[in-house]
Structures are given as C-alpha cells and as structure tokens.
Amino acid sequence: MADALVNPVVPGDMCELSVDALVSDGRGLGRFRGVAVFVDGALPGQTVRARIAAVRKRLAEAELVEVVAPSPDERAAPCPHAGRCGGCPWQALDYGRQLVWKERIVRDALERVAKVPEPPLLPILPSPLAWGYRNKMEFAFGLSEDGERAIGLRERGSRRIVEVTGCLLQTPLTMRVLAAARVLMNGPFRDVEGRFLVVREPRAGGCFVELIAAPGVEAAVGERFAAALREAAEGVTGVALSVRAAAGDVAYGERTLYADGQLEERIGHIRLRLGHNAFFQVNTPAAELLYAEAERFAALDTFDGPVLWDVYGGVGSIGLYMARHAGRVVGIEAMPGAVRCARANARALGVEGYRVEQGDARSVLGRLAKVGPKPDVVVVDPPRAGLDATVVRQLTDAIPARLVCVSCNPATLARDVARLAPAYRLAAARPVDLFPQTPHVETAALLERV
Template sequence: MRNKHKKKFEILENVKIEEMVAEGKCLARHNNMVIFVGGVAPGDVVDLRIIRKKKSFLEAEAVNFHAYSELRVQPFCEHFGVCGGCKWQHIGYDTQLYYKQKQVKDNLERIGKIPLPEFDPILGSEKDKYYRNKLEFTFSNNGWLTKEQIQSGEEFERNALGFHIPGRFDKILDIEHCYLQPDPSNAIRLTVREYAREHGLPFYDVMKQEGLLRNLIVRTANTGELMVILQVKYDDQEAITGILDLLAERFPEISSLQYVVNPKGNETFHDLEVVTYKGLPYIHEEMEGIRFRVGPKSFYQTNAKQAYELYRLTRELANLTGNELVYDLYTGAGTIANFVAKQCKEVIGIEYVPSAIEDAKINSQINDITNTTFYAGDMKDILSDELIARHGKPDVVITDPPRAGMHQDVVEKLLQVHPDRIVYVSCNPATQARDLELLSEKYDVARVQPVDMFPQTHHVENIVLLTAR
C-alpha cells in the first residue's frame, strides 16, 4: 500500500542554468519562477528535483545532466561534492573571479542603491590551492560513508579525522588529502589518525559526548613556524603524550606543540587552559617586517599572503600622510591598526573580544609601535562621545565588521562624527551594501576594490572608500 504521507518531489526536466548568484548558488528559471541550485555551473542543462518551495522562489538539486557547461573544469579533489569546502572547484579560477566581482557589484547596486564609480578589477589570489594557514580537523567514531561505499557492501573504517558534512554537525568525512593547507598539514593529520587507530584510542562520539579525541588544529605561518593543537575530552596523559611525542619526533619543524582538555559540550576553548607541551606558546606571521604573534586562541586571516594585499590596499585607500588620527573599528588582534600605525599620527582600535585586544597590545609592544591605543567592549557602547572627546575626532575610520555588518548605532555615530574618509572592509557585500546606503546620507563611494581571499569558494572580501561631502 502506498504511503500517502510520503513526500513527493517534483522533477523539472531540461532546465538550463543561467548564472551564478549569491552564496555560491546558481540561478535557473521555470514558468517565471526563480530556482536556486547548488553544485552546477552556468550553461549546464539539467533535470532538477525541487527540494524546497518558497513564495517567491524554489530550491532544487540537479539529478541528471543533459549537457555540461563550457565553464566547467575537472575538480582536483577526490572529496569534491561530499566535503563542504572548495565548492567552486568545478569552475575555472578566472570564472570564479568574474562571478565574485559580479556578486559585489550586484549587491552594491541592488541593496545599496547608490551611485558607484568604476570598479577596480578584483585582486585574485596568487595561490588558488594550499593558501590557508589554519585548518581544524574533527575526530568522529562514526565517519560519513559515501553512497558508493554504502552500495559496495564492504566494511569501512569508521574512525574518521576530517571535516563536517554540510548541514550535519554529527557527521565527519574522513579526509585523505586536503588542498587547502600546505605541507606538512596532511602528513600531520594522517600520522595522528593512524596512530590513534592503531592504539585503539577512542574517537569522539558527538551524540553521546564521549570519547577521548575531539579536534586537531594545524596552523602554519609565513615565517615557517608551525603550531599543532590537540583537543581531548579528558586528561589521559598516556594517550596525549603518545601522540605529541610522535609528532615532535616525526615533525621537528613544529615550533609550538600544545593540547587542551575540553570536557564541555562544544569544541570552543577560549575559556580553557591550553597547555604548551613543547616549544613556544605562539607562532608569528609577518608583514613588511611587522611581526604578529599568533597564539592558540588568536584570530589571524587564514590566507596570510592575500591578507597582506587586503591590508596594503586598505592603507592605500586611506591615503595616510602621517598626520591622521585613525579609528580602527572591529580591530580584532590589531592587525590593521599595527600595519597602518607607522603611516599616521595615532590609531585607536576597538574590538568586542578582550583576548583579541590583549593580542593587539602585544603586537604593538613586540614591534615597538607606541602610537596605538586599544579598547575592548561592545562597539556601539565604546564608540561614544566620551571616547571621541578623549582622543579627538578621527580623520579616517577603518572598519572591518563581522558578516552581520555594523550596528545601526555605529553607523549613526559615524554620520555624527563625520570623518573625512571611511575605508569599509567587508567579508559580506550584502550587509556592506546595506550600511553604505545608510552612510550615503553624508558620503560618496569613491572607490570599490574586491579582493579574493578564499579561492574555490563563493566568499569574497570587498574594500570601499567613502569620502565625506
């Protein structure tokens, strides 16, 4: 008997994919209805299964290909299509850059609704593989099996060390080779995985919240320094020292070897002690001779080479002469603040996370930078009349907010203070465009410069120079 409650998915045949749009999805149309589809390329002709219906659009997945786009290239990773990373590796890098620039332009014009100058061409990344300086791998005792593995009927090793399946917090794909981080990242991960399997060490079960091994973090730096952090559920010294001693022996280039015992229900460890087992408790990144200390809890841009280009362009657009008072909003670990400090009179950095501000102060100290002052707290509260009275009205404001953009109170304060120039760095052109529309009351957009920080993904950074009217 047929189950009348079973959900039926509508199939649309021979649909042509038109273009790439926001969040890495592609757009198609059927009977005047917009359809968003993942995992396809403009020019593909496919059969679509509708998986979600909304009032103004549909979401679908491709179930059969009739023709492939000329924009397609052969994906380089064996995990493509299952792993949540590098979702754009089926299209060439030049095509990726074209659609990232288009994404920025579309957002600023559609959401910002403001006159825009000619765009500077997007600055691509010199490396489109092995560009990340940090990866976090998760242990699981119930590793994800692909459809092909399940259909084979064979038995597979379920203790996995890799990445989360998209949309599944409880499923981890075991990774053999990752193209995101340079050597010896892959070798370190595989060494730890094989040692743990051979010695019967318990991989974590996130549903039951039990098992020893939780997380492995590898951080590489452009100085050649290397940090490895092992996160465990409980303090089993025999198991911990066994893994760390093996890593120290096999990889003498590791300059910071650490571990953290985390009994909590999540993998965050900003409130926990991180134990330095061997080496120093930090590594260093470097830009133009300025060294940035990176600890286990520090934030640093994950594409260091392209981060330098992002900050160089930010400084260029700020047009600093040496006499300016600069406010650096959402300063993080003070990377931009310290990077521009030598080109201005003074920098005031503000950031919500107290530990990041401590990193910012340390980075000023170790580089003998004496014209920076940092404050920790909620941006809308710290950026006050009192702070401006104490330090003076800024000539230039650099703002690099999180994906949600700036709080409306912060935008209103900028309109009130009215600095000569605002350089707005964003990882989300949509919220940047929203803020630009608000700022257009007193500012003109003078320059737009997209920067690709994350090849093989849809993510894009964008810098906008605003000049006061």
C-alpha cells in the same frame, strides 16, 4: 510568469533547467515554471536535472541530480574528494571565471542592497596562489560514512565527516599532521572526546596545532598529545589543548588547558605574534594585497599627524600595518587574548602612539566619543554579520573624513553602505580573492564624508 502569490513548484518535483548565474553562497541559479531555482553544486552554463527540496514564496531550492550538458567554463575537479567534501564548491569552474563571478556578486549586492546605481567597483585582485594558500584549517571530529570515528571536513549537505587525505588548499605538512593526529586519536588518545583539530601554518614559519576537546579532559593529556604529535609529524612547533562545552560548529576553545610554542605571521613590512586561537586572514599573500588596498584607500599621508581608529582590530594587524603613516592609532578589540597580542606587537615593532581599548565596539566607541581623540580615518573589519546598527550611528557621529570597510560578506557590506548614507558616499570598492575555489570574496571599500 508565475503568480507572485502562488508558487507552482512543489517539493519533490524533478526539473530540467539552464543555469544562468551564481549567487553569493555558491549555488547555481536557473528558472523552472517561471520560478527562480537555486541548485546546490550547479555551475553557470550547465543544463541540469534537479529535485526540488524546498519551496519559498517566490523561489525554490533544489538538489543536483545530473548534469545534462556541461558548462563551457567547466573543468575536471582536481581534488580527490570533489563531490563529497563541502569545502571547495567552485573547483570545477575555471579560476578566471570564478573571479568574474565574484566581482559580479559584489557589484550586484551594491546595486540591489546599497542602491548604488553604478558602483565605483575596481577590478578584482586575484589570489597569488589558487591552491595551497590556506595558513589555517579547522578539521572536525565526527562519524564517517561507515559510522566510525573520523577527523576531516564536513560532507556537502551532511554532518558526516570526509576523512580528507589530499586537500589541495593545504600544504603537505598540514596533511601529514592531520594523518598523524588521526592515528593518535584512534589509538592512545581514543578516550579523548575531540571536537576540532585546528592546524595553523603561517608563512613566517612553524606549525601550531590546537586540539579542541569536550570538557572532562585533563591538562596532562595536552602535554602527552604534544609529545606524541611532534614525534609522529616532524615540523610541529607548537601544540595547545583547549576545551569547548558549547555545541555548534565553532572551532574555538572556551578554556586553554595546555599550550606551548609561539605562533607568528609576517604580512608586508610587519611581523605579528598571534594567539593560538586569534583571528587572522587564512590567505596571507592575498591578505597583503587587501591590506595594501585598505592603506591606499585610507590615504593617511594626506593628513597632518592623522588619528586612525582600528575597529575590530584583533591582534592589531591592520592598524599596525597602517601605523607608519599615522600620528596616533587607537585599536578596539573585545577578546582579551587578542588585545594582549596587539599590545605586544606594537612594542615589538616599536610603534609609538598606539593604544588598544578592550571591549565590544559599541561600548568603546561610546567612551571614545566622550574622551577622544576624534578620528581622521576609521578602518573597520567586522565579523561576517557586519556592523551593528549602533556602531553605524556612532561612526557617523565621530565624523571621520574617510571610512575604510573590510568585509568578507558582500551582502552585509552593501547593507552597511546603505546605513552609512547619506552621511557617507561609496567612493571606491575593490574585491580581493582570498578564497579561491570557493564562493567567498573579501572586499575593501572606501566611504567618504559627504
């Protein structure tokens, strides 16, 4: 075993190792000279040669050089862009084994981080669709391998763009829209500095396209681009032009210059209007499984006229989905556009006793603590970073009988479970696979007041 204070591995070392496991970011895990080595692109059961890229105190990170022996769970990657595009790192792993590893990742996080010795983990629910499931994709602008302007997805481990033509997570319509936009942005709209092209194709129908550009573009460009795109790609029902000045890989326009068309989605028994830049789960059929599980955990029908708080409520999707069993629902959402959609959705669905408080979770929870009503159940669907420490304290002060946590990050979910103890205990958790072919996994967790 390597000395805990001296790592015998140095950058540039070549190593051959057996991959024993997968970790939450999708990398394979093996050992070399007694040190844990994380290998990008490796699968469990493989023997690989890898080059050490970085060394930490007790671990190392490596780049895959060669698969010496394949895994028994390995299959030929069906995507034509496999090996270059960074979008589907697990597509060479049998889907059944993907589910096994995702369930194990959630279990490990609850054991190690939340310190729950035997997590009450229910079997993972697979996605109804393993391919073609995405209702939204964010394509980036950048440079191709040849240094030319390109629109596509990031190359694995690089800023370069892979000009995808046959992404298997998308529908054929989305790929036709991307191809048409690629021609337009390299032709009549080549003077527009694009940042992202967001294509949304909800199961309820339609196809909404948002072009996010750098500042300096005029609103009239949006109208011309919409007309040209509709002519080039049949099936486009809405187009928006937004601008973004901030750097970074966030496909979110800071200001909308032009928009036409409507965007709606159907999930279970409700239909929702979405803003063109609103958050919504990218896999609608699997999201229905997730929402049904969250509703079952909430068990609102066991209360008399229950009060439900829907924290980080977005356009109201979870709160309105559960409203049929609630006496009152209070949504909490910071984004003004999402708040407007949530209110409009409640009116359209005829949901009474529903209101939305606009503001960040900490400030709104602080107000609700003073004016009420006290919740019987709280459902939270926070960003990937999880719950703010102040929000955790505010939730425990509100003393709901049940907390239902919906999380896309097993590590931060486990951290939040630990923070909520000892006031709340983990009663059940259900992983749901919303992201086949990738290491990401969604989890619904039920915490009960002790």
